[in-house]
Amino acid sequence: MRKKRKRRKQGSEDSAISSVNGKKVNEMGSVWSRLGAEVNVIEFLDHITPGMDREISEEFMKILKKQNIKFHLNRKVTSIKKTNNGVQISTSDKNGDSKEFNCDVALISIGRKPFTSNLNLSSAGVKSDEKGRIKIDKKFQTSAKNIYAIGDVIDGPMLAHKAEEEGIAVATIILSAIGSNNSPSLDSSPRTLANIPSKKSVNDAIINNIKAVKSP
Numbered sequence: 001m002r003k004k005r006k007r008r009k010q011g012s013e014d015s016a017i018s019s020v021n022g023k024k025v026n027e028m029g030s031v032w033s034r035l036g037a038e039v040n041v042i043e044f045l046d047h048i049t050p051g052m053d054r055e056i057s058e059e060f061m062k063i064l065k066k067q068n069i070k071f072h073l074n075r076k077v078t079s080i081k082k083t084n085n086g087v088q089i090s091t092s093d094k095n096g097d098s099k100e101f102n103c104d105v106a107l108i109s110i111g112r113k114p115f116t117s118n119l120n121l122s123s124a125g126v127k128s129d130e131k132g133r134i135k136i137d138k139k140f141q142t143s144a145k146n147i148y149a150i151g152d153v154i155d156g157p158m159l160a161h162k163a164e165e166e167g168i169a170v171a172t173i174i175l176s177a178i179g180s181n182n183s184p185s186l187d188s189s190p191r192t193l194a195n196i197p198s199k200k201s202v203n204d205a206i207i208n209n210i211k212a213v214k215s216p
């Protein structure tokens, strides 16, 4: 793994890895950081882990900073170019001040989409929506009678435990052992970040029904 680089141009940051933020990038960046790489996280917003509780987000960033990950918030990526030594990421802040990041690897994690475009779904009679998500009914059945779909390729949060529960539910439905749909409620499905330490959250509908009590 590349060690800290000595020469540093003004307005530029050199590191082994620069990550263009997203929840997954925090996870992967923290793995690489713990393996010894210098990691810079570039985030457009003024906080990391958007969608999670702000207090958790702030505490989480403090923990990651202690793991030597550097954060560059309120910074927009304008271009990423390959160079002879790796990758150059150009960024600018709200005032238009630019800064370049020269690194070995750029990890990019902005949004995810279902990986269905090359599956030739239509030839099997499986319909998908405008975002490429496979359409299903309440029993995970697609428009093709004997084909079911679960996980990241269908509507809903792209989370491991959601896919897992749906897999169990659809297996139960197919076997008709119970005869009812065990589909997990997405309203109560928690979200996780598999960092060290890990972070978990549930959606606002549940949080609004919980009285928060803080101990000193």
Ligand SMILES: Cc1cc2nc3c(=O)[nH]c(=O)nc-3n(C[C@H](O)[C@H](O)[C@H](O)COP(=O)(O)OP(=O)(O)OC[C@H]3O[C@@H](n4cnc5c(N)ncnc54)[C@H](O)[C@@H]3O)c2cc1C
Residues within 6 Å of the ligand: 024, 027, 028, 119, 150, 151, 152, 153, 158, 159, 160, 161, 162, 163, 191, 192, 193, 194, 195
């Ligand atoms: C970096 C990263 C970090 C993540 N962290 C978290 C986390 O902390 N918490 C969380 O809840 N979720 C997390 N996720 C999301 C989680 O991994 C997914 O939501 C979950 O794996 C979805 O399960 P799945 O079965 O739908 O798809 P997958 O787990 O992607 O499984 C699909 C499988 O199908 C195979 N495949 C694809 N196309 C074909 C084909 N044509 N023929 C045969 N096989 C094929 C793939 O190779 C793969 O093995 C993370 C994802 C990433 C990428």
